Amino acid sequence: DAKTTQPPSMDCAEGRAANLPCNHSTISGNEYVYWYRQIHSQGPQYIIHGLKNNETNEMASLIITEDRKSSTLILPHATLRDTAVYYCIVREYGNKLVFGAGTILRVKS
Amino acid sequence: GAGVSQSPSNKVTEKGKDVELRCDPISGHTALYWYRQSLGQGLEFLIYFQGNSAPDKSGLPSDRFSAERTGGSVSTLTIQRTQQEDSAVYLCASSLEGLEAEAFFGQGTRLTVV
Numbered sequence: 565d566a567k568t569t570q571p572p573s574m575d576c577a578e579g580r581a582a583n584l585p586c587n588h589s590t591i592s593g594n595e596y597v598y599w600y601r602q603i604h605s606q607g608p609q610y611i612i613h614g615l616k617n618n619e620t621n622e623m624a625s626l627i628i629t630e631d632r633k634s635s636t637l638i639l640p641h642a643t644l645r646d647t648a649v650y651y652c653i654v655r656e657y658g659n660k661l662v663f664g665a666g667t668i669l670r671v672k673s
Numbered sequence: 674g675a676g677v678s679q680s681p682s683n684k685v686t687e688k689g690k691d692v693e694l695r696c697d698p699i700s701g702h703t704a705l706y707w708y709r710q711s712l713g714q715g716l717e718f719l720i721y722f723q724g725n726s727a728p729d730k731s732g733l734p735s736d737r738f739s740a741e742r743t744g745g746s747v748s749t750l751t752i753q754r755t756q757q758e759d760s761a762v763y764l765c766a767s768s769l770e771g772l773e774a775e776a777f778f779g780q781g782t783r784l785t786v787v
Contacts, residue, residue, distance in 0.1 A: 608764075608776075609778070613775070665715050666715060
């Protein structure tokens with residue numbers, strides 16, 4: 565019952581910015597957008613989250629459109645270690661985290 | 674420990690046996706999740722404990738699956754009469770309550786039913 569749509573895979577050159585899109589057209593006013601990633605054979609790792617405003621931390625930036633129906637996760641300088649599955653999640657009422665299929669990001673040298 | 678701890682890290686069991694998987698969340702975290710991930714697949718939500726509220730069991734695939742959280746801390750996921758299709762990595766996560774809290778995941782228990 566994931567409420568987000570992401571491309572199944574993307575490639576990015578090492579050192580370049582990786583821009584991962586996510587559509588969440590049915591998001592409601594008090595739902596947050598979260599991004600997690602899962603590197604092979606590891607548990608998922610939190611990256612960033614936001615409600616309305618753009619957010620930035622040491623890992624990434626999150627750009628949310630004004631209508632909140634889509635967002636983009638930006639890894640400013642992708643490295644080979646950023647190769648992972650990236651999950652965009654809209655948090656449902658009751659705080660349950662539901663993961664969709666995600667985007668496989670391949671960073672290539 | 675500093676993170677979410679799961680045990681055992683690997684479990685091989687015979688079809689039809691019961692298994693118990695344990696999760697020790699981060700101290701003070703009131704929310705706890707269980708997920709499972711089959712080979713090459715995404716994360717499948719199983720159950721969610723949030724503070725003193727009734728757990729959200731909507732993801733449990735059958736009545737062979739159950740989970741408890743004792744004293745608001747340690748959680749045990751029990752699978753009765755295991756089947757081969759239960760083979761997967763079972764992941765536990767914990768977080769503080771609230772929409773802004775990030776979830777921290779353990780390394781998972783790899784269950785193999787033979």
